[in-house]
Amino acid sequence: MLSARISAAPPVITFLSLDSVAQIHTEVQFQMRRINWHPSVVIWGGNNEVEAAMEGWFDVAKQNPQRFVADYTKLFLDTVQTAVAEVDPEFPFVDSSPSNGLISKEPYVKRWGDASSPFYGDVHFYNYDADSFDAATYPHARFVSEFGFQSLPSWTLYKNVTGPEDWSWESEMSQFRMRHPNGTQQLLDQARRHFNVSVKSQNNASGHLTGLPDAEVFRRWTYLSQVQQAITYEAAIGLWRRLKGTPAHTMGVLYWQLNDVWLGASWSSMDFGGNWRLLHYTMKRMYAPCLISAHRNRASGQVEVWLVSDINEPVTGTLKVDLVAFDAVSGPEVFHSQEFSLQALESRKITLQCHSPLLLSFFSPSSVAASNSLKHSQHFVHLTAAIKHSSEAQQESTIVDLPGVILDDVLRDSVRADLVDGVINNITDAATGNKRQTGRRNSNTSFLQSGILGVIRLWQYLGVHVQQIVASAVQRVCSHVNSTATADHVSKAETSLPFLRHTCAFNVAAPLAQEQTLQHDLCEDDFLCHVAVPNRVYLEGVTQCPCAQVLNDFASVPTNLEAVVFLTELRESHVVPAPNITASDFQLLSAHLIQFSVSSDIVAPYVAMETALPGRFSDNNFILTPWQPRTVAFASDQALQYASVLASSLSFLSLTDTTLNL
Numbered sequence: 001m002l003s004a005r006i007s008a009a010p011p012v013i014t015f016l017s018l019d020s021v022a023q024i025h026t027e028v029q030f031q032m033r034r035i036n037w038h039p040s041v042v043i044w045g046g047n048n049e050v051e052a053a054m055e056g057w058f059d060v061a062k063q064n065p066q067r068f069v070a071d072y073t074k075l076f077l078d079t080v081q082t083a084v085a086e087v088d089p090e091f092p093f094v095d096s097s098p099s100n101g102l103i104s105k106e107p108y109v110k111r112w113g114d115a116s117s118p119f120y121g122d123v124h125f126y127n128y129d130a131d132s133f134d135a136a137t138y139p140h141a142r143f144v145s146e147f148g149f150q151s152l153p154s155w156t157l158y159k160n161v162t163g164p165e166d167w168s169w170e171s172e173m174s175q176f177r178m179r180h181p182n183g184t185q186q187l188l189d190q191a192r193r194h195f196n197v198s199v200k201s202q203n204n205a206s207g208h209l210t211g212l213p214d215a216e217v218f219r220r221w222t223y224l225s226q227v228q229q230a231i232t233y234e235a236a237i238g239l240w241r242r243l244k245g246t247p248a249h250t251m252g253v254l255y256w257q258l259n260d261v262w263l264g265a266s267w268s269s270m271d272f273g274g275n276w277r278l279l280h281y282t283m284k285r286m287y288a289p290c291l292i293s294a295h296r297n298r299a300s301g302q303v304e305v306w307l308v309s310d311i312n313e314p315v316t317g318t319l320k321v322d323l324v325a326f327d328a329v330s331g332p333e334v335f336h337s338q339e340f341s342l343q344a345l346e347s348r349k350i351t352l353q354c355h356s357p358l359l360l361s362f363f364s365p366s367s368v369a370a371s372n373s374l375k376h377s378q379h380f381v382h383l384t385a386a387i388k389h390s391s392e393a394q395q396e397s398t399i400v401d402l403p404g405v406i407l408d409d410v411l412r413d414s415v416r417a418d419l420v421d422g423v424i425n426n427i428t429d430a431a432t433g434n435k436r437q438t439g440r441r442n443s444n445t446s447f448l449q450s451g452i453l454g455v456i457r458l459w460q461y462l463g464v465h466v467q468q469i470v471a472s473a474v475q476r477v478c479s480h481v482n483s484t485a486t487a488d489h490v491s492k493a494e495t496s497l498p499f500l501r502h503t504c505a506f507n508v509a510a511p512l513a514q515e516q517t518l519q520h521d522l523c524e525d526d527f528l529c530h531v532a533v534p535n536r537v538y539l540e541g542v543t544q545c546p547c548a549q550v551l552n553d554f555a556s557v558p559t560n561l562e563a564v565v566f567l568t569e570l571r572e573s574h575v576v577p578a579p580n581i582t583a584s585d586f587q588l589l590s591a592h593l594i595q596f597s598v599s600s601d602i603v604a605p606y607v608a609m610e611t612a613l614p615g616r617f618s619d620n621n622f623i624l625t626p627w628q629p630r631t632v633a634f635a636s637d638q639a640l641q642y643a644s645v646l647a648s649s650l651s652f653l654s655l656t657d658t659t660l661n662l
Helices: 002-008 018-035 050-054 059-063 065-087 172-177 183-194 214-245 278-286 357-363 365-373 409-414 420-432 447-461 467-484 548-555
Strands: 102-104 122-125 143-147 290-296 303-309 315-325 334-342 347-350 379-388 435-437 442-444 501-507 516-519 526-530 538-544 560-566 581-590 593-600 604-610 615-617 622-624 630-636 651-653
Touching (some): 018 065, 059 065, 143 214, 214 290, 214 303, 214 604, 303 315, 303 357, 334 357, 560 622
Parallel strands (some): 122 143
Antiparallel strands (some): 303 347, 315 334, 315 379, 593 630, 604 622
């Protein structure tokens, strides 16, 4: 009976021809063979959001669901997945993102259902209408592979390619560069919800805050949009990292998006040309291996403090909680300090053991009555944590054999099934050119090692836990080199993105007679030493970075963590007159690095530093207190002769500069 019913069903007419299916199969396999060997390729995806779109984005799909499901199955399951498996059956593959993953890999059985379900697979999340600062806005999901919120590009870059007539969110240029439907209104609505912003009209004739020129108003609006974006991502990623230790078991977050293709409003953390928006500095803190995370429950008013560790060893430290008035000129009004410890890879809520009724009123539901003596709008909680951990964890190691590649002792000691410790150490050493001491000999960090581990560390930095597939990735690199290597040169990268990036090249020509050293163009550090063995394929590599200090800052485990919790809405907070923020003690440490100190006469929340010089700061978008100046470094993309070059171009904005009538 069942077979009769199936045979009697009318055939589903698809949009795909046999020729197109064959071409797609060929194209997929060509692209896989072209780049599948590269260690930065972690997973193949059949499509982006096609499955989710079939569930109701378009009327045509809702009117004929059978046809679209049939085409989807034929294209992404029968064709693309099959083509991928024929090239490399062990490589991770998802037919769509978001999706619910698989019921079975062999045979390949897809789990159909709500593609955005938080119970399986990955989730994409966008909600421009809900309160983006509230952690309750965001779903509890296994893996968040896409989310984001927009901001405007940095003012110092934007003003160089626009004119005064463009410096308004209502201008023709601003509207042309805003490619997200209703994007400007969404930015304004969120700003009005969170800050002291009166949205009327911003044209070049009226509506501005009295006494401020058009350029300054637009500069402050740009800053406000970037602060808003940074706090939004901080709230979301802080939640998802905390959830690692909860039943949600969130094990990864990728934000949309990293970089821009032009100067315009976007979801990116880096502007066109590599300039960092405030978001990117915040992401450096939020994706650090150890994180202090805090949030205030809007319903109860209570504050929770979480410590999250992605270090594969125990962590200890000291947590300090300060209650700070917005107009404070000396130390915190109330402070508390206590010791803590975390197990390897632990995420845990910290229970304060303090005796101050003022602090307890915000951290303990049983002490809410004590908060009556405190005006919430005049204070915020400033959290800092000093952590300690062993940088040389003694772990059991699994050596990965790399066929066809010369293995040095450093590589053998560092390629492990568990890579967290090795990555942290080796990417730092690769960036600085330091030599590592092993049990057998002293050798420069292997370039294959630094390239592979550098990319893995970057993916971990973005929340992806890829330890289980590292070994197969290494094998793919080396197997490909051993069998199909043809290139005979190293192509050096010319850009200055602040990430360690490895470029593999293959050489099967006459072997070198002696050890050869490549030097990094920007940092001038020795990066590669190898000896070519006759009739053996060997790998060369080039690593790019704007400055070794920047890579050090990104890769190393921080010893000091920081978070802030506002006890009421920012727009309701007591905003004091603009602080006097100054920079001093400029020192030229090298041709590409300047160090200086930043201080303020009163509390300055969300301090943003700007300069017309190409480069990036070691820290930005931070809370500055009068009793604790900050030491900041600026890594320049161009050689500098005097530290005063930076001093003369440096400017500051803070939260007090966001009271605008737009």
